[in-house]
Amino acid sequence: MPTVPGVAKSATTHRLLFVAGMLTWAVVGFPKLVEFVRAPSRWAEPASLVWTAAFLAFGVAFWLHARDEERGRVSLLAVQAVAALAAVATGDSGLDGALFAIVSGQAPEVLSQRRALTWVGAQVVGMFTVFAVIHPVGRALVQTLIYAGFQGFTLGTALVMVREAEARRELARVHLELQATQVLLAAREREGERLRIARELHDSVGHHLTALSLNLEAAAHTARDTPSAEHLRRAREAARTLLSEVRGTVTALRDAPLPLLPSLRALAEGAPGLAVHLDVPESLSLESSEAAHSLFRCVQEVLTNTLRHAQARNLWIAMVPTEDGGVRVHARDDGRGSSEAIRPGAGLTGMSERFARLGGRVEWRAAAGRGLELEAWLPAAHGAGT
Known part of the structure; x- marks a missing residue:
């Protein structure tokens, strides 16, 4: 069966988004990794341990979610959001807020549009609260607005993709309904043609065979004890057999x-x-x-x-x-x-x-x-x- 371009594009897009999310996650962690390489003693600090655990938990949860696991998808989204908050609270690279954009891009796949918007709004509030504790209010507001813009962009893109996927599924359903209707219409046309042929056989051939059979029966009765009586009897039996076969054919055509x-x-x-x-x-x-x-x-x-x-x-x-x-x-x-x-x-x-x-x-x-x-x-x- 030929590949449908829209569906193939959807699968490819899903893989590209997964790769983009993993790259974003890796970019967020790269500065911290460089810092740990340069100063190994930082590994033992409580904040670093919390950040590392949160960062790894986010990556694992995102990977499991991208595998389209049905069980616990909302819980995996919650794990990512909490891990992102912990990374923002304990990180100092300034890039940790980008993790929220990854979560926002997944929300429409799991939640309805209204709940996805509420989810992203809660993330923005939580992020601002963490920033306000760490930085002055003005700087916290600026950083929050920057990452809120990123979240809004990924959320909008994901909403468009979800609607497009729903539209494709609905189009596929309608196309299938149309295909089934075409098949049934073709079958109805063939059935109508069979019924027309059956009626013609019954009304025309059947009528004449019935008349022929009756005339042969009368002729055989009249020509009794004559040399032609046996031939008339055989002709009458042949007419009856032919009439029976025509009736069987008519029945088969009607009930096909x-x-x-x-x-x-x-x-x-x-x-x-x-x-x-x-x-x-x-x-x-x-x-x-x-x-x-x-x-x-x-x-x-x-x-x-x-x-x-x-x-x-x-x-x-x-x-x-x-x-x-x-x-x-x-x-x-x-x-x-x-x-x-x-x-x-x-x-x-x-x-x-x-x-x-x-x-x-x-x-x-x-x-x-x-x-x-x-x-x-x-x-x-x-x-x-x-």
Whole structure:
């Protein structure tokens, strides 16, 4: 599947911001490191020990946060803020306040816009309080305003990036909906053409074959005990057989289910920024169009949820016949998952209701850092055939 430029750019931007944050952290610590090299005795001073511990704690917390760990992300942000305050209070290089800009750039990823603004405001107040204790009020105010400007810039940049990412996810969802609609419209067009052909066969060919069969039956009855009676009987049986085959063809055309595998492939190819790995047998067929439509909608809902919530790069979907004649769907992604129980929305609820109406069921489970896993079953009455 081709790479979507917007998504690739997002991943690249995330890596660049991580590198920029680590470089900023290293630059803040470089003067102190030079000082320790020149005067090793400074290591033993209490202020130096506190600063070193705070500096290292900030770096570790930032690195863990950048790994996109789901657990404790707000707590990691708090560790960085407290460590930055401690570094400002015990450092003397004048660069320690830059650590707050790194925290401000991460806040919109974890918090809502209002809470992120409140968080940065609290950082500014805390920074001013520390500066006011160490320096005269005027100098403390100037230093605070300088670093507040840095924080405002990184916060604004991060807010724009978060909104852009949300817009991309929403665009991906809408694109997937459009792709699914196109697939279903194409299927409806094919279904309409089949119904038209079925009606023509029934109304025209079926009518004439019925008339032919009746006339042959009358002729055979009239020509009883004549040399042509056997030929008329065979012709009548052939007409009846042909009429039965036409009726079977009409029934098959009317009841033909959705072509599942081509439809699923078309749907998977329209999922931007997500590698969808389909494992569906070529010979898989379903007994009813309603079952095929339910499975198609199931895959569509899985794709939509993965694009909107999972932050995944890969999605695996397997659809296989079961030993009892049913069909089983298994889907999982490599997204962030969730440490809390999933509360089903309208999509999952509708999927469960659709499968329950056919006698099947749907189950899902998720764990933090392990993605979402879904399993669905349809019974033999609506299941697979080959």
